[in-house]
Amino acid sequence: MARTLDQNLHKRRKTQIISAAAKCFAKKGIHQTSMQEICDAANISAGALYRYFASKDAVILAMAESEKNANEQLITHLDNSVDVVEGLCQALPSIIAILSNREYGRLAIEISAETSRNPAMAELFQSNDTQLQTAMIKALKAGQKQGTVNKDLNVKGAVYVILAMFDGITLRSTSLASPPKEKTVKSFVYFVRRFLAPV
Amino acid sequence: MARTLDQNLHKRRKTQIISAAAKCFAKKGIHQTSMQEICDAANISAGALYRYFASKDAVILAMAESEKNANEQLITHLDNSVDVVEGLCQALPSIIAILSNREYGRLAIEISAETSRNPAMAELFQSNDTQLQTAMIKALKAGQKQGTVNKDLNVKGAVYVILAMFDGITLRSTSLASPPKEKTVKSFVYFVRRFLAPV
Amino acid sequence: MARTLDQNLHKRRKTQIISAAAKCFAKKGIHQTSMQEICDAANISAGALYRYFASKDAVILAMAESEKNANEQLITHLDNSVDVVEGLCQALPSIIAILSNREYGRLAIEISAETSRNPAMAELFQSNDTQLQTAMIKALKAGQKQGTVNKDLNVKGAVYVILAMFDGITLRSTSLASPPKEKTVKSFVYFVRRFLAPV
């Protein structure tokens, strides 16, 4: 019982720290955020933070790990759709909404930047991405068998194109002043349908 | 005359510093690069650097400014093509090659990250992007008149989609272990043609 | 009775903490050892430790106190010998063995270093040393009466010389890679006999 409480507390504290860190990182960038700022945001002392994370790098990594939820949502969505293309097209507005969320986007870019220099982050990113790719490839191949996806499509290439598009949406909507407008979203839907659906 | 020489020297020194900074930023990230590292890479003393740039932020901004060349190349290319779609499709492999260049990509991401927090950077990014958007919109509209571009296309949306794709390529090829393979490039070409060309 | 048990427990806990501390101090040095390390070595919580010792300084002092056993052994030995010189010479190999024991030596040096800065430690050291000096002086004077010790000897000075030699053995055998070899031990015996025995 005490054990359970302890572990709960431990998890709660970690979550509390990670979400404080995520906010700070999104606002100021990973390397411009000091541990003290994270502590302040999480309402704990510096010493306490180090009971839960061994270093700033560990906080960064944990934050990145906790960001993979978006992917998981998308995968679940794909798995549950009867027609991949239509499923994706219907989901697209809300996917784009997530991708263009300011905090999500800034964090994604910070993580990307970190990825090219931190091996642990790179591994994490790679494995997340592979998971998403695999799920999409499976869904598209199934679609090709079903006849709901263009049979001439190079599936791997198509997945790359779509994921690049997603990443691009994230990058642009944080760098630019405003997120994609409704008309733009429609263009994305149009593109995806035209690209994936049978001719 | 002496004045001209002076100004030339001044410009050359600035360029030298900026390209040293760019290399460092790509290698270690903007905020993990110290001014001393830039000085060393540029073969200049700390005191001298500050004669050319008022602060680290000024160096960052100047570096970002110097990175807009890629855009200009693309714009020139579009202007010179008779058929936008075909022109773009032919240029695509080399565009993708540029976008997936490791140093270019890392710098682009660093700049993106900076953009969401530094107003001067944001303005710069915005203006570069608008320039590119405008050029592409113009080219696509011309194409629609010419009959080389699908008339049903929402041109602004299409441009957003294509630019997102470009940004996505950059982001993915620096975060992932390897740049897009030949087959993937073909998928991009296939997509652009299918998306833009008349039905 | 319960009281007695309690006090026994209390003493046992203290001993347990002190010997854990001694091991840590010898391994890492007093000031590079954290209270947490002592707690871990003693299998006790931080809170519990502070029920037995008021501060780290108190632990250090108690550890130093517990180290005076070596002296007591030596004193007992001297008291029991009929001929001081021969007694000492026979005991010398095992005394040297104790003095050159790595853990003992390191602790002794740590304590010495502490002694020059901590008045309580200094007092402790002084009193231990005085006790040993007194015992040796007494033994040597008795020897002079008996005729087993050189009558020309300035007893106080001789004791200083011998104790310095002991301390030197300790210092050298911890700083140097190896303890004194058998031949070296013989030299010490030769020296002591030549120094103390009647001409």
Place this chain on the structure above:
Amino acid sequence: MARTLDQNLHKRRKTQIISAAAKCFAKKGIHQTSMQEICDAANISAGALYRYFASKDAVILAMAESEKNANEQLITHLDNSVDVVEGLCQALPSIIAILSNREYGRLAIEISAETSRNPAMAELFQSNDTQLQTAMIKALKAGQKQGTVNKDLNVKGAVYVILAMFDGITLRSTSLASPPKEKTVKSFVYFVRRFLAPV
């Protein structure tokens, strides 16, 4: 010229830092002295100190290196004496005076403590000691040939005994309240003569 000035400045600053550090280390102990305290004592800023020494460990090592002068003085003295034993006996009072100097002794003990845990320090100590041993062995063997040193002596062992005695003097005079008195010094002289001189 500028070069020479620079190097002079560099050396002067290093010396200034080392002697400030030595004072601090003697007063408070190596690990209880903060870099800030050294900076304050040397009248420079933290940043400046790190231009001259890469780390606290580097300062400690340099300080230890600068302490080997005492040895060198002794070696020179031995080399210049016609009769080793008499030379040593005459030098003994001033050697003991050096060894019992408060700052020298405290530093020596700090260095000893450090030696058992820091490989670089151990190597330094070892090499200094070997140098001194070698010089003394050479001098004693020459003495044996000359007839001024007891021929039965195991020279290596004798050197060990004498050096242990020196170290012991250092250790005792810092731990104890007072340095050895004149009578004690006489005992040392008596011992050395009796130990080394021919029977």
Place this chain on the structure above:
DNA sequence: TATGAATGAGCGTTCATTCAT
């Protein structure tokens, strides 16, 4: 104009000690 020594605030991290449970 160029140099590089100097500054000092601020960084990530540790640890003796306290105290709610």
Place this chain on the structure above:
DNA sequence: TATGAATGAACGCTCATTCAT
């Protein structure tokens, strides 16, 4: 009594920036 989470000051060290030369 025992626990171990929490504190916060202080640590070793870095770095953007300044300025005497």
